[in-house]
Amino acid sequence: MTAAERAQQAFTERFGTAPEGVWAAPGRVNVIGEHTDYNDGFVLPVALPHTTRAAVGRRTDGRLALASLQGDGAVVALAMADLAPGRPDGWAGYPAGVVDGLRDLLPGGVSVLVDTDVPVGAGLSSSAALTCSVALALSDLVAPHLTRADLVELARRSENDFVGAPTGILDQSASLLCEAGSALFLDTRSRTSEQVPLDLAAAGLELLVVDTGTSHTHADGGYGDRRRECEEAAMHLGVPALRDVPDVAALSALDDDVLRRRARHIVTENARVLEVVRVLRSDADPRTIGPVLSEGHASLRDDFEISTPELDACVAAALDAGAHGARMVGGGFGGSAVVLVDRDRDRAGAVAQAVQKRFAKEGYAAPRTFDVVPSAGARRLL
Numbered sequence: 001m002t003a004a005e006r007a008q009q010a011f012t013e014r015f016g017t018a019p020e021g022v023w024a025a026p027g028r029v030n031v032i033g034e035h036t037d038y039n040d041g042f043v044l045p046v047a048l049p050h051t052t053r054a055a056v057g058r059r060t061d062g063r064l065a066l067a068s069l070q071g072d073g074a075v076v077a078l079a080m081a082d083l084a085p086g087r088p089d090g091w092a093g094y095p096a097g098v099v100d101g102l103r104d105l106l107p108g109g110v111s112v113l114v115d116t117d118v119p120v121g122a123g124l125s126s127s128a129a130l131t132c133s134v135a136l137a138l139s140d141l142v143a144p145h146l147t148r149a150d151l152v153e154l155a156r157r158s159e160n161d162f163v164g165a166p167t168g169i170l171d172q173s174a175s176l177l178c179e180a181g182s183a184l185f186l187d188t189r190s191r192t193s194e195q196v197p198l199d200l201a202a203a204g205l206e207l208l209v210v211d212t213g214t215s216h217t218h219a220d221g222g223y224g225d226r227r228r229e230c231e232e233a234a235m236h237l238g239v240p241a242l243r244d245v246p247d248v249a250a251l252s253a254l255d256d257d258v259l260r261r262r263a264r265h266i267v268t269e270n271a272r273v274l275e276v277v278r279v280l281r282s283d284a285d286p287r288t289i290g291p292v293l294s295e296g297h298a299s300l301r302d303d304f305e306i307s308t309p310e311l312d313a314c315v316a317a318a319l320d321a322g323a324h325g326a327r328m329v330g331g332g333f334g335g336s337a338v339v340l341v342d343r344d345r346d347r348a349g350a351v352a353q354a355v356q357k358r359f360a361k362e363g364y365a366a367p368r369t370f371d372v373v374p375s376a377g378a379r380r381l382l
């Protein structure tokens with residue numbers, strides 16, 4: 001049975017009628033460009049092969065019913081009229097926020113069943129996979145006029161306004177706009193994007209993701225604090241967003257050391273995205289992006305201060321074992337790291353093993369490691 005059939009069957013069992021279709025949206029790993037999205041900057045994510053599947057069917061009783069194959073299996077149900085930020089809460093708030101954004105087009109209500117293999121709380125955008133799978137489903141069913149860019153906004157609003165997580169548009173854009181075999185180079189200000197071919201295997205390379213198993217959540221304080229600090233730094237510098245700071249020299253106008261370091265991360269990170277894109281567009285050896293990724297980690301650790309001992313240990317162990325580059329990914333305060341390594345089994349295996357060994361030595365739980373092929377964005381499966 002395929003993953004889509006599994007979702008279809010589970011929907012039918014839960015709701016007593018077949019869904020109108022099954023849609024899938026992937027998680028993402030960001031190659032480079034962390035925390036730049038809410039500063040109007042640049043990002044370069046790839047979609048994971050891991051997806052969330054949403055089986056969806058319209059109802060006639062004016063209710064929203066949500067079920068997940070993860071967790072306790074209970075159905076969350078409420079009247080469409082009762083939808084409000086925080087109601088429902090928990091995982092159900094993400095799809096509910098998307099439904100709420102289109103409630104005028106769903107007078108009879110809707111049933112949604114989701115199933116996922118995107119690691120949850122690992123900094124790999126399980127929440128965007130959830131919102132984007134439902135956004136694409138609903139747009140296919142009741143709002144075909146919406147573009148993918150509109151769906152990015154719909155999914156973002158669900159996270160920001162309904163769930164209360166103050167994220168940017170990196171994750172939703174990756175989930176909806178990425179294409180197989182490419183990284184998505186996105187300018188989050190103009191919203192223009194370009195597919196940058198990323199055939200690491202042809203260059204004898206692979207991108208490993210190491211899920212440290214330490215969880216993070218964006219509704220918690222740290223992420224929002226960084227966002228506020230960036231806004232404050234931009235205000236002191238008299239620019240609309242940190243994207244507009246031309247170089248690090250301009251940061252000497254900031255008296256506050258913390259704000260200066262936060263802003264320096266954003267300025268240098270935007271430059272790193274442009275550098276990585278330049279290399280990938282050229283004939284240069286893609287290995288040369290490795291040190292740029294590692295610099296990105298140092299910047300997130302020292303200037304932005306969102307790394308953790310586990311992420312630092314992972315990056316250090318990977319580099320000691322011969323990785324070309326490594327960095328934490330996502331919002332920070334836990335989650336995953338990405339490691340650029342030679343594809344040959346001995347080397348990739350040695351790097352993964354070195355990370356395992358370091359974790360065991362430090363008394364950390366064993367990390368989960370897998371390699372990533374840039375995969376397709378959200379799509380209809382059935």
Ligand code: GAF
Nearest residue numbers: 034035167168169170330331
């Ligand atoms: C999280 C957020 F959801 C994104 O918008 C982005 O800011 C990212 O952290 C950091 O780059 O995934």
